Amino acid sequence: MAAHDPVEHKYVYDFAEGNKDLKDLLGGKGANLAEMTNLGLPVPPGFTITTEACKAYLTTGREPDGLAAQIEAHLESLEREMGRRLGDPDDPLLVSVRSGAKFSMPGMMETVLNVGLNDRSVVGLSNQAGGNDRFAWDSYRRLIQMFGKTVCEVPGEEFEHALDEIKRAKGTHNDLDLDADDLRGLVDAYKQIFAKHTGREFPQEPREQLDLAIRAVFDSWNAERAVLYRRQERIPADLGTAVNVVTMVFGNLGPDSGTGVAFTRDPGSGAQGIYGDYLANAQGEDVVAGIRNTVPLQELEQLDKTSYDQLLGIMARLEEHYKDLCDIEFTIERGKLWMLQTRVGKRTAAAAFVIAGQLVDEGLIDLDEALHRVNGAQLAQLMFPRFQLDHEFEPVAKGIGASPGAASGKVVFTSARAVELAAEGESVILVRRETNPDDLNGMIAAQGILTSRGGKTSHAAVVARGMGKTCVSGADELEVNVPAKKFTVGDHVVNEGDVVSIDGTTGKVYLGEVPVMPSEVVQYFEGELDPETIDDALVRAVHRIMTHADAARRLRVRTNADTGADAARARRFGAEGIGLCRTEHMFLGDRRELVERLILASGEREREDALAALLPLQRADFIEIFREMDGLPVTVRLIDPPLHEFLPPLEQLAVNVAVAQERGEDVAKEEALLAAVRRMHEENPMLGLRGVRLGLVIPGLFAMQVRAIAEAAVAVVRDGGTACPEIMVPLVGAVQELETVRAEAERIIAEVVGDSGVEVLIGTMIEVPRAALTAGQIAEAAEFFSFGTNDLTQMGWGFSRDDVEGAFFWRYLELGIFGISPFESIDTDGVGRLIRIAAEEGRAARPGLKLGVCGEHGGDPDSVHFFHEVGLDYVSCSPFRVPVARLEAGRAAITTTGSDSR
Secondary structure, three states: OOOOOOOOOOOEEEHHHOOOOOHHHHHHHHHHHHHHHHOOOOOOOEEEEOHHHHHHHHHHOOOOOOHHHHHHHHHHHHHHHHOOEEOOOOOEEOEEEEEEEOOOOOOOOOEEEEEOOOOOHHHHHHHHOOOOHHHHHHHHHHHHHHHHHHHOOOOHHHHHHHHHHHHHHHOOOOHHHOOHHHHHHHHHHHHHHHHHHHOOOOOOOHHHHHHHHHHHHHHHOOOHHHHHHHHHHOOOOOOOEEEEEEEOOOOOOOOOOEEEEEEEEOOOOOOEEEEEEEEEOOOHHHHHHOOOOOEEHHHHHHHOHHHHHHHHHHHHHHHHHHOOOEEEEEEEEOOEEEEEEEEEOOOOHHHHHHHHHHHHHOOOOOHHHHHHOOOHHHHHHHHOOEEOOOOOOOOOEEOEEEEOOEEEEEEEOOHHHHHHHHHOOOOEEEEEOOOOHHHHHHHHHOOEEEEOOOOOOOHHHHHHHHHOOEEEEOOOOOEEEOOOOEEEEOOEEEEOOOEEEEEOOOOEEEEOOOOEEOOHHHHHHOOOOOOOOOOOHHHHHHHHHHHHHHHHOOOEEEEEOOOHHHHHHHHHOOOOOEEEEEOHHHHOHHHHHHHHHHHHOOOHHHHHHHHHHHHHHHHHHHHHHHHHOOOOEEEEEOOOOOHHHHOOOHHHHHHHHHHHHHOOOOOHHHHHHHHHHHHHOOOOHHHOOOOHHHHHHOOOHHHHHHHHHHHHHHHHHHOOOOOEEEEEEOOOOOHHHHHHHHHHHHHHHHHHHOOOOOOOEEEEEEOOHHHHHOHHHHHHHOOEEEEOHHHHHHHHHOOOOOOHHHHHHHHHHHHOOOOOOOOOOOOOOOHHHHHHHHHHHHHHHOOOOEEEEOOHHHHOHHHHHHHHHHOOOEEEEOHHHHHHHHHHHHHHHOOOOOOOOO
16 A cells, blocks of 8 residues: 555554444454453554544545555554564564454454465564474465455365365375475465466565455455345444454464353353353364364363463453453463454343343343343244254245244145144144235134245235234245145145144245244243243343333333234233224124125115124124223224225136136126126225225215224123223325214214213324325324324335335345335334324324324334334234333333443
């Protein structure tokens, strides 16, 4: 790198100049190396090039002015401190060049070791090591290999092939059996590989090696694997990486040297103890690459008790200092312990909760901080059963993990068969191309749902998540043949009755039964495990943190539930009411015939008769739900979807009628039904006759539902219970729509309620962008708003949620247009702004306006934080996500303090 103009910005920091709080500037690795240096721990001297330098380089394609001069000055200072010069032929200083972003991205970016070695300094390195030629030539071949692959994009497998050839010629599988002459020959082979792919000799100038390695680390920030990892972990793309230049210490100097990793607690379970691996006579990449088998860290005590005892003391000191599980990398060079890295360690979901609870007990953190150390995504992982993959199970297909969990069962292709087998005590997996509302009974009966079409917001996915059912959707490798009762995938044919297993977390599909482990966390939420008596660290930790979250949160948490069973489960999971009771599911099954009568009614009398037949059924539904939610609010959404969804599909019905006519059968009823379906058919039904529009066009429909709700509430109260109904009018876009429905509803409620003391609130869903933008007007006629974020997202973006996920969302995610689907996590800039406007203008018009959300986002961890910030009163989500929302609402309430839980 050529020198430029005088320094304007400080781009390089010695380790002694930084600290652990400078991760934005120095990256996680650099900040923690600085912190350990300032703690007086044995850290090899070095310096850090900042993330600002990286960002400037990536923006302009060249290093920023002044960087080269700063690197030179810090290198000279390092050489003075060590008493050696970089690449000196007689007594060389060697350095490693390592990446280090703010957030840990293990293995995603580049590292180059042994920078400074060349044909002359390799001899000096041997002399430093007391004439250890083997060590010196081994270090040189590692440099050429890492430099070639990392800096010059030489295929790594060619170096591996050359190493394998040397070992074969030597008659060994172990690289430790290679002597100095073997490794000298390997260096020559590596040089030839390097020259063949780069068109130049391996660089002999040490400073050129250093500069090119630094640039390679900068460039690796935008390497494909790093970009994919950031998307997966939702790490911002504009942070850049720091570069750490560290004096080399050598674990491959002989049996009194080695390298290892250590954790201050078990990152898998959170249990306290000594966890880690050690590899004698090795450098760090040997541990990662698995070239040789490591030994448990405890064995270091027999190999080098002095270093072992020192390491345990440092581990205890670091954990107390960082107040968290620490992940440590270390090297022992001829009996001298060196600390190469520490960071707050990644851990499983179970370990996160257990460790947070332990640290509270030890007085290192308080309960607020413990709440920050865990998150809803981790809790959700703990709630689903999981496969016990002790043996090799190869998946035959992979779809979208739409609803987490693990399920095995006999394949069935119809809901009726699912219900039939489940009633016989069989576990079943319902397999469909895609599901529809008619499949609900089968979905309830099944252990899991597998579809060949759809995505995370398809019908199967949304309903499965609501029920806590495992679901894999969009497994397009499956050829599903429902009439033949089979599906094929590759060379495999799976018939009805065959057993399959599906993993709703990974999306993998297995043939046969894979053992399943139940979730003790769900057993706790169901009240089956008592945290005060059970000897289970995880359950106790979850209970403790959830109790604190409930005490801290401002947002209330309701549930989306359509049945008494769902309502009861949600209450056990901590729901404080129902935020969305859909009524469309109440018109399916045996009641479909009554809906057909309503649609086919030729006059007012027939229509009234159909509605009168539906009224007691609806009333019974609401009585059951009000009883389960005794004393808690229940928001009932009046019928929302287009009526033709309750009729047979047009194409199927037309074929059936044509076939029957051909046979000469009496099809008068079917012809009338077909005419009705054709009359009601819409090209864009989600934007057509549905919601409030349906209630205004079909006389008596909403009136019947309002009457059923009011009569149910009165019945519950007269039986000694308490009912708190809230009637929600869907798809309102203009205040006049709501006023018209409200006038009729108030008349019916006054007639039914009388002096029973029942109070019924009337409000609306805000799911049409116009409703959000005219919320001040609509609030004049509404006592509450509930944001239907599924439709609001669909209409705000102009997306059909049933189509776009499989069609092009994968490409949007790949290009970085989306960090995550807007149907999974609320789009705070666009859809979120509509919510903010509606909340502010609605409350300005009606200060006591109750605000909630009932879309899928109500159980999404990030979205819950946004809803807290906007000032909503509650979120509503599926029963299974209620604990997640409770936890995140607590975290949102104290999010202004505490640590980043990433």
